[in-house]
Amino acid sequence: MSFDDLTEEFKKRTAEVLAMGGPEKLARRKAEGFLNARERIDYLVDPGSFIESGRFARSNRPEVKHKTPADAKVAGFARISGREVALVSNDFTVLGASSAVINMKKIKHVKQVATRRGLPLILLGESSGARMPDRMGAAGRAIIAQDPAEYQRLRETPWVSTLMGQCYGSSTWYAAMSDFVVMRKGSIMAIASPNVTSIAINRPIDPEDLGGWKLLTGVSGLADLAVDTDGQVLDAVRTFLSYLPSHNMEPPPDAPVPPGSDEACKTMFDIVPESRNKVYDSRKVIAAIADKGSTFELKERFGRSVATVLARLDGKTVGFIANNPLYKGGALDADACNKTTSFMVLCDSFNIPLVFLVDVPGFLIGVEGELRGMPGKVINWMNALTLVTVPKITVIMRKSYGQAYINMAGGRNADEVAVWPMADLGFMDVAVSINVLYGVKQQDDPEKFAQLKAEVERDTSAWGLAELYEAQNVIDPRDTRDFLVRTLQAHRMRMKKGVGEHLLRNWPTSY
Numbered sequence: 001m002s003f004d005d006l007t008e009e010f011k012k013r014t015a016e017v018l019a020m021g022g023p024e025k026l027a028r029r030k031a032e033g034f035l036n037a038r039e040r041i042d043y044l045v046d047p048g049s050f051i052e053s054g055r056f057a058r059s060n061r062p063e064v065k066h067k068t069p070a071d072a073k074v075a076g077f078a079r080i081s082g083r084e085v086a087l088v089s090n091d092f093t094v095l096g097a098s099s100a101v102i103n104m105k106k107i108k109h110v111k112q113v114a115t116r117r118g119l120p121l122i123l124l125g126e127s128s129g130a131r132m133p134d135r136m137g138a139a140g141r142a143i144i145a146q147d148p149a150e151y152q153r154l155r156e157t158p159w160v161s162t163l164m165g166q167c168y169g170s171s172t173w174y175a176a177m178s179d180f181v182v183m184r185k186g187s188i189m190a191i192a193s194p195n196v197t198s199i200a201i202n203r204p205i206d207p208e209d210l211g212g213w214k215l216l217t218g219v220s221g222l223a224d225l226a227v228d229t230d231g232q233v234l235d236a237v238r239t240f241l242s243y244l245p246s247h248n249m250e251p252p253p254d255a256p257v258p259p260g261s262d263e264a265c266k267t268m269f270d271i272v273p274e275s276r277n278k279v280y281d282s283r284k285v286i287a288a289i290a291d292k293g294s295t296f297e298l299k300e301r302f303g304r305s306v307a308t309v310l311a312r313l314d315g316k317t318v319g320f321i322a323n324n325p326l327y328k329g330g331a332l333d334a335d336a337c338n339k340t341t342s343f344m345v346l347c348d349s350f351n352i353p354l355v356f357l358v359d360v361p362g363f364l365i366g367v368e369g370e371l372r373g374m375p376g377k378v379i380n381w382m383n384a385l386t387l388v389t390v391p392k393i394t395v396i397m398r399k400s401y402g403q404a405y406i407n408m409a410g411g412r413n414a415d416e417v418a419v420w421p422m423a424d425l426g427f428m429d430v431a432v433s434i435n436v437l438y439g440v441k442q443q444d445d446p447e448k449f450a451q452l453k454a455e456v457e458r459d460t461s462a463w464g465l466a467e468l469y470e471a472q473n474v475i476d477p478r479d480t481r482d483f484l485v486r487t488l489q490a491h492r493m494r495m496k497k498g499v500g501e502h503l504l505r506n507w508p509t510s511y
Contacts, residue, residue, distance in 0.1 A: 017055055017069040021093025029093070034165070035230040037074045037091035040124050044234045045078035045085070052076040054106040061100075061134065068094055071103040075110045077119070080238055083246055083253075086114035089124040092165055096128030099170045107170070108147065118247030120158045122237060123178065129169030129192065153177050155349040155505045157247045160240060162233050163187045163223065167211075176510045179244075179346055180298070181223045182236040185213045189222070214301075221302035221335060222510060239296055243310045243317045244350050248505070251351050251498025252317035257291050264288035265481040272477065276398050276424065279329070282322040283307050285357060285397070289481045291315065298343065303335035304328075305364075308343035310352070314485045316492075319347035322357035323408065331364040332404060337377035338511040340407075341384045345507045351499050353391040353488055356409040359398040381407050384507065389500035391415050391491035395480060396423045396462070396471070411470055416487050418473040418480075419462040426460040 001009070020026060020036060029036050035043060041050055053076040059068040072094035077086050088107055090097035114121040151173060153159075161175040163183035172189050175181045183189070190197065190211035198205050209215065213226035227233055245252045265288045272280055287295050290311035297309045304327035309320040321340055323330040332340075347354050363369070363378060385392075385407065394414040400423065406413060419425075465471040475483050492498060 013056060020069060020091055025093040033229070036093065037089040037097075037124065037126075040164070040230060040234060041074060041076075041078065041087065041089050043231060044087075044122070044124075044237060045080055046082065049079035050076055051078070053110060054103075057102050057106060059100055059131075060102055064095065068100075068102075070094070071100065071106070072097045073103040073106055075106045077110075077113070080120075080241060083241075084117070084119050085122055085241070086110045086119045087122040087124065090126045090171065092126045092128075095131060096166075097126055097171075098128050098131035100131040100134045104170075108150070115156050118157055118249070120160065120241055120244070120246055123159070123161045123171070123174045125161055125163050125167045125171030125175060125189075126165035126187075127167060127169055127171040151177065153506065153509050155179070155248060155345075155502070158241065158244045158350060160237050162237060163189045163216075164230055164233055166193065168193050176222060178509070179349075180225075180237075180240045181216075182225045182227065182233050182240075183213055183216065183223050184230055184233050185226050185228055188212060189216060217299070218301040221299055221339060224298045225300070240310075243296060243312075243352070248350055248502055249499055254315045255291075255294070255312055257312075257315045258293060261290075261292040262481065264292070266478050268477040268480065272397065274422075276422070279325040281326045282324040282330075282357060282359065283309065286311060286320045286322055289313070289357075289484065290318070290320070295320075298346075299339050303333065303337075303339035305330050305332055306336040306340055308339055313355075313481070313488060316488070317352050318484075318488070319343060319352045319354050320357060321354060321408075323360040325359055328364060329361055330359055330399075331361050332407070333364040334369055334372040334374055334377050337374070337381050341377075341381045341507075342511065344381075344384050344388055345504045348388045348390050348500055348504045349502055351390060353393070353492065354388065354409075355484060356392065356394040356414065358394060358396040358400045358405075358408045358410070360401060360404040360408055361399050362402040362404045378403065378407065384504060385409060385413055387503040389503060391488060393484060393487055393491070394418070395475075395484070396420065396425070396465075397477070398422060399424050399426075401426055415491050416473070417465075417471045418475045418483055418487075419465055419471045420477045420480075421462050421474055423462040423465070424460055425462070425465050 026036055055070055057071045058065045059071055072091045074089040074091055077084060088110055111121060159178040160180045161178040163175060165187055167187060167189040172191060175189060188207045188211045194205055194207045194210050197210060216223035217226050225236055227236060243252060268288060271284050271288060286309050290313060294312040295309050297307060299308060305324055307322045307324050311318055311320055321343060392409050392414045394409040394417045396419040400408060400410060410417065462474050466474050
């Protein structure tokens with residue numbers, strides 16, 4: 001062939017690939033308000049930075065080769081805010097982005113490059129599951145499970161998954177392995193589709209009940225965030241990655257400190273009520289302490305009695321774990337345990353110091369918790385906490401009762417412990433403890449109750465903890481930001497160039 005012929009052949013094949021599943025399918029998506037696989041990449045990455053890997057790959061099955069441009073998965077490398085990333089965007093217009101021999105080779109290659117070169121991996125999910133007949137019969141068995149490490153996660157680099165449509169098969173598996181999962185409302189993630197599931201369980205099932213956003217963000221906790229549009233999903237990906245390093249052998253990136261960041265903490269007495277019996281939203285405390293406008297909450301709708309928030313202090317990424325009295329009085333249930341452990345794993349794996357803001361009445365006791373294995377979840381939390389090697393700073397704001405005192409990084413479980421003057425270090429609520437220990441209720445014998453209350457509270461104050469040097473400092477609540485900024489400056493010095501030991505790198509990604 002002449003050079004002109006080769007050029008024409010190249011243009012023809014390129015046009016076929018870029019046409020994806022055809023104009024009708026693309027037009028239908030546009031009318032529904034959804035971006036296609038290539039538009040999602042264009043929206044997410046820095047302009048002109050995407051280099052595709054496997055553009056001309058097609059199915060190895062002759063009967064479908066002609067209708068599988070890029071074999072349904074657009075893969076390659078790009079930059080986000082100037083940093084290199086690896087990504088795969090599923091093209092639902094091509095055989096439902098089903099997983100098959102060739103496109104799984106593309107995913108494997110991109111994953112391997114991301115790990116070797118230290119690049120975050122982004123998986124833009126939307127898939128119908130395994131492609132039939134590729135996975136049928138003995139021949140189908142022969143092409144799967146050829147890579148024992150396919151579903152291994154050692155957290156060398158951050159992984160992000162998005163759910164933007166029907167997500168079954170590989171989109172589900174990779175979401176369950178990722179550090180951050182964000183979905184568009186209306187999307188579904190499950191092991192199998194509603195039709196397959198309905199047949200299997202012999203009854204109809206609503207897709208939202210199977211794997212909709214309310215279930216994933218509020219019940220199972222497998223998704224961190226749900227938003228309304230594809231654009232908002234991709235914006236969240238960029239935001240999340242801005243807090244993280246490109247790989248686990250470097251510290252997170254610094255950011256400028258917005259003007260006025262020191263002002264909000266001075267209003268702390270307007271945020272936290274003087275009475276320990278009144279509730280408040282601890283996320284407002286975090287926002288007042290952190291750099292202005294820098295908070296990014298994970299799993300807001302799940303395990304709500306604790307807040308897990310990425311933020312910045314003095315321009316540097318920090319992970320906040322804060323009991324939230326607004327929900328269940330701040331008592332820790334099974335979901336809160338899972339959520340906190342998962343967040344500690346994320347932060348320790350990517351060199352993000354942890355700040356514990358404590359106002360906890362203990363663990364939520366009862367039959368439901370025992371049925372969900374609460375003792376195991378409490379100890380899993382403690383096991384993970386002992387393996388954390390990034391700096392851990394604890395501020396006890398109000399209550400810190402019982403075993404939860406230990407789990408919320410009390411005592412030697414933190415590098416530094418500070419207490420607010422109003423902190424209460426009892427084993428449980430005073431009224432409850434007097435009833436349990438002495439069988440006396442305030443309404444029955446006020447005088448005796450007051451006498452016992454003074455006795456029980458004798459050694460539970462902030463000053464008592466400081467006198468024993470179990471707290472290294474008692475601080476004015478309005479100085480909390482200044483204390484944390486300065487303390488973290490000292491404790492970051494112990495990390496080798498801001499890098500921890502990553503003892504939690506192979507902790508399970510889901511629970």
